[in-house]
Amino acid sequence: MASDGLPIFTKLDGMMAVFTEEHQILEAARKIKEQGYTVFDAITPYPVHGLEEAVGVKRSWIPWVTFIAGATGCIFGTWLTWWTSAVSWPINVGGKPMWSLPAFVPIIFELTILFAALASVKIMFVACGLPRVNPPVVDEDLTSHKFGLFISSKDSKFNNEETKKALADLGAEKVHEVSEY
Amino acid sequence: MQKHIEINNPSPFIFSHKLKGICAALGFLGLIAFVFGLKMDASRTWQAFLMGFFFFTSMSLISLMFLALQHLTSAQWSVNIRRVFESLAAFLPYSAFLMIILALFGAPELYKWLDPEIVAHDALLKHKEPYLNNTFFLIRSAIFFIGWILFSRKLTGNSLKQDETGDDSLIKKLIPVSVGYIVFFTLSYSLFSVDLLMSLEPHWFSTIFGVYLFGGAMQSLMAAAILLILYICKKGLFNGLVTMDHIHDLGKYLLGFTVFWAYIAFSQYMLIWYANMPEETVFFMHRSVGSWMWVSLGLLFFKFIIPFLLLLPRWAKRTPKYLGTISAFIILTQFLDLYWLIYPNFDEHHANFSFYEVLIPCGMAGLFGFAMFQFLSKNSLVPMKDPRLKNSVAHEVVY
Structure with missing residues (x-):
């Protein structure tokens, strides 16, 4: 943390939005896909029906x-x-x-x-990538009761401000940058 | 997530004149072949009769068994396809009628142990006489069929009654009935297969025989259910109440029981092959000479290896045309299996195949189809008043 309270990132991995409701994450994933993002991921504390389809996960190889x-x-x-x-x-x-x-x-x-x-x-x-000794903690609540949508900076459509706004518009509780995902 | 599910009433199934015509034509062809066959070669006619009879009776019994399993576990996913399985069980009363014909007129042509002349000169058959005799055979068959029909009336009856009253306790009451049916079915089907098929070679025995037939029949039941559901879907009668996910799960059952059948078939074969005792090996000896060897190998490839590989991918179970073709193929292989069980007992050198084997089972298919479509046309295609219906329609197969 820098002295003014803002985190300083040496690198930026992407943008994380945290949602409180199950239907929000489904809706958000679908909208984000429609907007043309391709490199993004959803993190949920338990399996959510229909999420694979909403995120557009392909069949495993x-x-x-x-x-x-x-x-x-x-x-x-x-x-x-x-x-x-x-x-x-x-x-x-x-x-x-x-x-x-x-x-x-x-x-x-x-x-x-x-x-x-x-x-x-x-x-x-x-x-x-298992086993991993020190997995990054993106948000503590994601393993208990909240739902996260992560957009990678590798996405060609990724733009710091626009992506942040897009996620906030979808009703995210908070949106923040993630340095390590 | 609570997906938005629309519950529309299914369209009624209409037993059209065309369908009735097809069933009647099949039945008529079978009847003609049966009558002509009796004059030409009575033994072979009864063999073909036994093949068709055993196939369709097993189909109905196993269908009830599947229903009992669903009720016993209070399964939700299968509520909307329950009626399809009930329709496959509608053949049982007709089956009882065919059993009477078989037991009274066909049995002497088929079973050596019914001939007192042969029994008198055969020490083993004499030893087995307390079980393998005409009176006890008739009593057993009567008990089995009465039991099966009573159970089927209860199992489908309560489900149909619920369509009118919407009373869920009717389905809850089926849990003990299902337990009873599963126990009764397991014992009776095993003995039924011993009576009708194993005793064709009365010296031979195999304790896994009933399970072997159960595996094959379960496989063909899934194939038949898939075909029937696809047919109703194609006519657009379900109105979205049955989705690809249900067909996918039935496809998984089909794949699972393809493997199960092969597992049991191999277990039976390997133990007999290893022990190498003459009274046991006679069964496989007859089936590995001349053209029978080709039938045996055909069974291995067509009933297990090919369907197994074809059904492995996920898309295979979600592509109606593809899955339907494999299902139809599997039903044919079940006939091949019964052919392989029955015919070598009468001609151990040549695998004969002609109009008897095609037309007589076709005749029974006509009767079976008549019972099934009649049942479907009289009742709603989906149990609309079951409180679990919504969950059932929402059923999803996860990745």
Whole structure:
């Protein structure tokens, strides 16, 4: 804080507006999208129905990672059971063929699930930047009862004064600049 | 958020002359094929009869089971599509009539254990006689059908009564009824499948058999419900009371039970394959020789692998034409499954397929369609007086 009470930012990440009601954030997100902003985000203390649509969140790409990892696990499981039971150390079990698919399906299935699940969790952590030791506190109330709409300065339409006014017009309780988001 | 929901009355479903004509034509074709078939090849006619009968009876029973599940959990999302499932269960009284025909005239053609000559010379069948005999078979079937029809009257009856009175306690009273139906259904359906299908090969046994049929029937029920809902939506009768989100959730059920069926089918296969005991392996031996092997592989690919991969993406469950095509395909594979269960018991070398297998189930489809459309045209398409209807229409599938 500088001596005159105004915060001095070394860098500006964007503008945060805080709303007190659920319907306000939905309305605001929709309006902001209509005004042509693209790089913005909503922060709510609990899941709000219809917010993804209002913000215009696209479908996550993580399912593709899950699918590819699952397919990899499936192929790996097939190779592993074949190599261990039929090539490297062939064992005759109950007179069945060395490479008996029915016996290996459970292993292949489990490896598919294991690869898919672990890869999804891992990639989710990477995509969300987790774990983070010191997450920036944008506003204390956002985790309990208030709703935030954040517009990034990276947005091509971002303009300090105009954005501030646009957010205030939407009925925000307060609008302030955010240095780290 | 409280989305603004408009509740309009659904348009009445009109059982048009065209639809009636189609149902009657199908029924008539089936009847002709049945009569001709009896003269030409009685055994095969009854096999086809059993295939169609079991498919449509299972459809109605599982539909009631799904309804019971919704009432038991006081589910809100499914209130607006409840009537669709009730209509799928409307076939039960007709089914009882077909059961009488099957038990009295068809059974001797199908079941070896009904022939005293064979039983007398077969130690295993003699051992199983206290269960597998004509009298007990008739008594069991009678108990099952009486129980099912009574439960269906209660389950759909209270829901229809609520349409008039708007009394919510009618639905609350269904919770204990649902518990009763689920217990009764689980036991009776398992024995019913043993009586009608497993005993075609009376030496063979599998304890998971009832669950296997349940999985496949649940899968085809979801497919049928999706098709029926899409059909009503296409006619524009729901007036916005059923949204894409409900169809999406039914699509998830469809995908889930596709996997469930495959899981159970493989569990049954793997244990028998591993233990390798002659009295158990005979079932799969018959189904892995000659053309039956192709049917078995077809089942694996068409009933599990292909629908599973096709149904995986989110858009697949939200694109009516695409989802409808897969649903129709899955219903066909359920017939393939029953074909695979019934026919190898009579001809273990060749998978025969001709007009019996097409026309006789078609005839039953006509009867089923008649019962279903009749039910829909008599009642409101959506239970308008259920207090949870608004929440149901507002149902949303989150990302």
